[in-house]
Amino acid sequence: MKNILIVEDEEDLAANISEILASLDYKVVGIADNALDALKTLEKAPVDLVLMDIMIKGDIDGIDLAYKIRETYDIPIVFSTAYSGTEYLERISSEIHEGYILKPFSVDALKTAVFFGLKRHDEKKGSNTSQSLGSLKVMDKGYLVPVPFSEILYLKADGLYTKVFTKIKSYLIRDILKSFEEKLPPSIFFRVHKSYLINVSHVTSFNAKKINLGDASIPVRRGLYKELIEKLHVEK
Structure with missing residues (x-):
């Protein structure tokens, strides 16, 4: 039963x-x-x-x-x-x-x-192909909420805080962006600008100056275009 x-x-x-x-x-x-x-x-x-x-x-x-x-x-x-x-x-x-x-x-x-x-x-x-992608733990309204990596679009530095953006909502966390860069898996997340860390699986288009994740447009650090192409496995 x-x-x-x-x-x-x-x-x-x-x-x-x-x-x-x-x-x-x-x-x-x-x-x-x-x-x-x-x-x-x-x-x-x-x-x-x-x-x-x-x-x-x-x-x-x-x-x-x-x-x-x-x-x-x-x-x-x-x-x-x-x-x-x-x-x-x-x-x-x-x-x-x-x-x-x-x-x-x-x-x-x-x-x-x-x-x-x-x-x-x-x-x-x-299934042998089943795997856990992990999650980022954030505080929201007094509760510790695990946000799956797959749900995160990008993170933005905001002084001593970092904003975590998903498709539905955003979270403001008292921690610097570099700290998140060190704890998030590099196979999924990529620092494209001093103020932005993106989830590469949500990229819809990009050029040498900006990268788009749905409705969000993120600036790209100068000289990063070639590395970005390699990271996204895009054919030239």
């Missing part, structure tokens, strides 16, 4: 989901409506899957909680949400979930999402 943790801030809905999962021969080991209680449950009981609502109580939402869970636990996560806007869907990285369902959902939809969530995770564990 698989153990499931429900993270849901609607009490009646959480109870209903718990009853449905029990009828499907799953064991609900806990129901939490906030990040702190969810993490406490994970510390105390073995969990095989987390059914995660995106909008939960507290300062940290379900997506950031999923990143935090994945940093410590190798368990599948299935998101449930009433929001289908791109601002939420873009934040749901394929690296932190095995599926999602939109509210209101049917019993069959829940059954299918949980079944395939467990199945996809088992397939990932059995």
Whole structure:
């Protein structure tokens, strides 16, 4: 019997989901409506899957909680949400979930999402090509949040601080850019300017003067063009 943790801030809905999962021969080991209680449950009981609502109580939402869970636990996560806007869907990285369902959902939809969530995770564990890309730990609203390297677009020096930019949001961290350059993997991150460290996997175009990462345009240090071509494995 698989153990499931429900993270849901609607009490009646959480109870209903718990009853449905029990009828499907799953064991609900806990129901939490906030990040702190969810993490406490994970510390105390073995969990095989987390059914995660995106909008939960507290300062940290379900997506950031999923990143935090994945940093410590190798368990599948299935998101449930009433929001289908791109601002939420873009934040749901394929690296932190095995599926999602939109509210209101049917019993069959829940059954299918949980079944395939467990199945996809088992397939990932059995794959020799699966690997962890790591993450950068940042403080956000009083919580330590692991931001996957793959989600970071670039970092910008700002005096004694550094701004970390992702597709969705940015974080201001009290540490100099050089410190990040030393701790981030050089195979992924490249210092293109005294004030900028970029994630090369997000480069969309560049020339001798600037480099583009989506909507962001970053200046390139003079004389770096040849090295940049080699770093990006671009044919001349």
